[in-house]
Amino acid sequence: MVELPPSEPGETPSARLARNFSELLQELRVAQAGVQILFAFLLAIVFTEPYEEQSDFVRGLHLVTMLSAAASSALLIAPAVWHRILFRHRRREDILRHANLCALAGSGFLAATMSGTVLIVAEVAVGGWIAIVIGAVTAVFFVGLWFAVPRLLRPDDELRK
Numbered sequence: 001m002v003e004l005p006p007s008e009p010g011e012t013p014s015a016r017l018a019r020n021f022s023e024l025l026q027e028l029r030v031a032q033a034g035v036q037i038l039f040a041f042l043l044a045i046v047f048t049e050p051y052e053e054q055s056d057f058v059r060g061l062h063l064v065t066m067l068s069a070a071a072s073s074a075l076l077i078a079p080a081v082w083h084r085i086l087f088r089h090r091r092r093e094d095i096l097r098h099a100n101l102c103a104l105a106g107s108g109f110l111a112a113t114m115s116g117t118v119l120i121v122a123e124v125a126v127g128g129w130i131a132i133v134i135g136a137v138t139a140v141f142f143v144g145l146w147f148a149v150p151r152l153l154r155p156d157d158e159l160r161k
Contacts (some may be wrong), residue, residue, distance in 0.1 A: 017092045024099055025080060031103075032076045035110050038117060039069040057121050066118030068109050075106030111142035 011019070013024030021069060035153055045051055051059075075153030126134075 007153075017066060017096060019098075021083065021092060021096050022136075024096065024103060025083075028076050028079060030105060031108060031110060032073070035069055035072045035076060035113065038110075038113055039066070039073060042069055042113075042117065054124070058120060061120055061123070065113055065120060068116060069113040070104045072109035072113055075102045075109060078102045078106075107146060109141070111146060115139040115142060128161050 011081065042062065045062060051062075070157075079102055082095050082099065083092075115135055115138045118138040119131060122131035122134040125131070
């Protein structure tokens with residue numbers, strides 16, 4: 001079972017769930033805006049003349065990146081939809097637990113989408129192994145900043161669980 005974050009002083013369990021869910025939705029709004037803008041950019045690329053001239057590698061990479069953006073969007077929007085469907089059924093704790101997993105998975109797909117987009121641009125701009133290095137460095141940067149750093153910042157007792 002996933003433990004919920006600690007309560008604020010004098011906070012009831014119901015108020016804590018409401019606060020935690022509200023905080024999660026605020027965080028998701030930030031990520032959703034980014035992935036939706038990126039998704040629109042990736043979608044528009046297909047309808048440009050230069051796209052037709054790109055290699056199969058770039059076109060395949062573009063498709064995978066689009067699918068990653070779609071997965072990210074679906075995962076980041078799901079908690080709001082679940083809440084709308086289930087909020088009157090007193091399922092907020094279940095929604096919050098699963099929404100946290102969706103947010104993390106959606107962030108992972110967003111990192112993959114952003115890295116894929118950088119790789120596409122680098123492949124068109126410079127190509128070859130330099131583009132692959134740029135894409136790999138971008139991916140490592142996102143994984144490190146978004147996932148490794150928070151793990152290092154967690155209290156030691158949480159790491160042992």
